[in-house]
């Protein structure tokens with residue numbers, strides 16, 4: 458490791474170009490929509506391996522045509538049931554749908570993900586539906602980075618619609634959802650406190666609210682409450698700004714799901730009608746992504762430093778004997794990761 462990184466002609470970032478012929482073939486298979494290659498690359502992306510960067514670079518340049526929709530909300534709100542219904546809706550329009558369920562709240566693929574698999578099993582034979590769980594915790598590059606990379610892969614692979622499910626509206630999910638142009642936040646009736654507690658993060662990221670489990674008492678009340686909060690906010694915004702709609706849904710029967718899909722479509726249309734707003738939001742997403750990639754690189758360099766420091770034991774003797782000093786040693790370490798000018 459020491460020698461590998463020490464060569465100034467080969468900074469860490471460029472060593473990633475592992476096998477360009479293989480990479481080029483992989484890029485071709487992905488953009489041709491080869492599902493097995495897509496699945497395999499997603500697994501590699503999940504590991505956060507740097508070797509993927511050359512491929513992702515190419516794929517990014519070929520992405521941008523998918524409609525990407527985030528579905529967030531508290532555990533058990535009915536997100537997966539909604540996603541399942543939305544798949545039916547989009548398939549009825551002839552659109553091909555990819556689903557990514559990010560599960561940051563559990564360290565390994567636990568019950569919720571298995572449950573999703575069973576529920577989604579009826580789509581398993583549909584070649585125009587792709588469903589994938591992402592066990593994002595423990596991912597080297599972090600949840601946000603891995604998810605953004607997965608979206609790039611699916612987008613480049615030509616899926617019309619990409620649905621991204623994340624649990625909760627904590628800081629991680631807010632970061633993940635910031636990468637998505639249209640975000641649906643799912644809420645439930647009967648828990649006024651929950652509305653209060655999630656509203657900061659939820660209001661920040663939501664383009665559409667779905668009050669799911671509309672068959673249960675209190676759904677109208679939650680919808681009205683949300684509507685009032687949104688109206689207060691809208692007063693301060695310009696007339697061009699998107700007015701966040703609140704849609705009542707009953708995912709278990711499918712009632713209201715067509716309205717939800719329509720609200721999502723309207724948001725996408727609204728972005729097309731207001732290119733200034735669309736551009737501003739795209740710039741926000743991109744600067745967050747670039748910052749995330751940069752901090753990922755810094756974390757990697759830190760781990761290189763830590764590893765190299767561990768191999769410096771011999772030189773530490775020199776420091777003890779005062780033939781060297783900690784400052785020089787630290788300088789020597791830093792020279793391993795500093796980029797040539």
Ligand SMILES: Nc1nc2c(ncn2[C@@H]2O[C@H](COP(=O)(O)OP(=O)(O)OP(=O)(O)O)[C@@H](O)[C@H]2O)c(=O)[nH]1
Pocket residue numbers: 531532533534535536537538539569572624625669670671672673706707708709710
């Ligand atoms: N009564 C009622 N129950 C619903 C509705 N939608 C979903 N459920 C039920 O709510 C439970 C949770 O649904 P999921 O779709 O797994 O919820 P989720 O938000 O994906 O859950 P996590 O991924 O674990 O956070 C299941 O038992 C569903 O059958 C609805 O509209 N009405």
Ligand SMILES: [Mg+2]
Pocket residue numbers: 536537538569573622
């Ligand atoms: Mg779920």
